Each structure stands twice: as structure tokens, then as C-alpha cells.
Amino acid sequence: MSETMNRREALAALATAAGTLVAAATARAADAKALPHLAVNDPTAVALAYHEDGAKVDAKQFATYKPEQRCSNCLQLQGQAGDTWRPCNLFPGKLVNTNGWCKVYVKKPG
Ligand code: SF4
Structure with missing residues (x-):
């Protein structure tokens, strides 16, 4: 052989x-x-001011917020492009809405 x-x-x-x-x-x-969707009343979601709809964020209340910021262009988002609900590094075991936002948003490079 x-x-x-x-x-x-x-x-x-x-x-x-x-x-x-x-x-x-x-x-x-x-x-x-x-995975289950992250509930807006989840204690960690509340602590990080997660909004399921980023368009509804009060810019006066959250000074770092910019209208173009969404989970879909955040560095922490994982999963498949094109899916509406995807994993986020900050909320293990849950899915966030790609149109959402939270106060630890970090722009994805590129
Ligand atoms: S860290 Fe980024 S992807 Fe995760 S919930 Fe916050 S804004 Fe969305």
C-alpha cells in the first residue's frame, strides 16, 4: 500500500x-x-438602555447616540448578515434586533 x-x-x-x-x-x-429575543425589560438591557428600535432613542437622554447608530453596524453584533435578530457579545444567549441600539454601541470598522 x-x-x-x-x-x-x-x-x-x-x-x-x-x-x-x-x-x-x-x-x-x-x-x-x-435563541430568545432580548426583552427590553431584561435587567441588563435596562442597564445598557437597549432599545429594540433605535429610531426611538431619545437623543437628549443619551448624549452619545447618533441617528445612524444601529446594532447592525455595531462591532458587538454577531451572526448572519441579513437576519433581523442576531446574537450580541454583550447579551449572551439572547438575540438583539439589528435595528436596535444600546449605550455601549461601538461602530464596526470599515
Ligand atoms: S452592543 Fe451593539 S449590537 Fe449589542 S445591543 Fe448594544 S448596540 Fe446592539
């Missing part, structure tokens, strides 16, 4: 590895979508 992997075997191994990675990423995305 040959000790070296021929080109066909190498390609088959790469395809299998790539398929495994895609399956794992798909499973993580599906798991994330099953």
Missing part, C-alpha cells in the same frame, strides 16, 4: 474537511436563530 496520498485522495480529504466545516457553521447558525 502506498504511504503517500495521491492527488485524488488529497482532494477527497479536502472536500470532506470542507463539508464538515460547512456543516458545523450551519449548525451554529441554526442554534443561534433558536
Whole structure:
């Protein structure tokens, strides 16, 4: 039996590895979508002034707020682009609305 992997075997191994990675990423995305939505009366949400609709933030009350700031362009947002509800690093186990905002918003570079 040959000790070296021929080109066909190498390609088959790469395809299998790539398929495994895609399956794992798909499973993580599906798991994330099953998480509950963050409630605005959640104690941490209240502490960070999370708003489900960033357009309703009172700019006089929150001096750092700018109208273009949304969870969708915040550095802390995770998950799949295009999903309305996505994980946020600050609220583990919950999903935030991508149109939302909270007072620790940080603009995503780029
Ligand atoms: S940290 Fe960013 S993504 Fe998370 S709730 Fe606040 S504004 Fe939204």
C-alpha cells in the first residue's frame, strides 16, 4: 500500500474537511436563530438602555447616540448578515434586533 496520498485522495480529504466545516457553521447558525429575543425589560438591557428600535432613542437622554447608530453596524453584533435578530457579545444567549441600539454601541470598522 502506498504511504503517500495521491492527488485524488488529497482532494477527497479536502472536500470532506470542507463539508464538515460547512456543516458545523450551519449548525451554529441554526442554534443561534433558536435563541430568545432580548426583552427590553431584561435587567441588563435596562442597564445598557437597549432599545429594540433605535429610531426611538431619545437623543437628549443619551448624549452619545447618533441617528445612524444601529446594532447592525455595531462591532458587538454577531451572526448572519441579513437576519433581523442576531446574537450580541454583550447579551449572551439572547438575540438583539439589528435595528436596535444600546449605550455601549461601538461602530464596526470599515
Ligand atoms: S452592543 Fe451593539 S449590537 Fe449589542 S445591543 Fe448594544 S448596540 Fe446592539
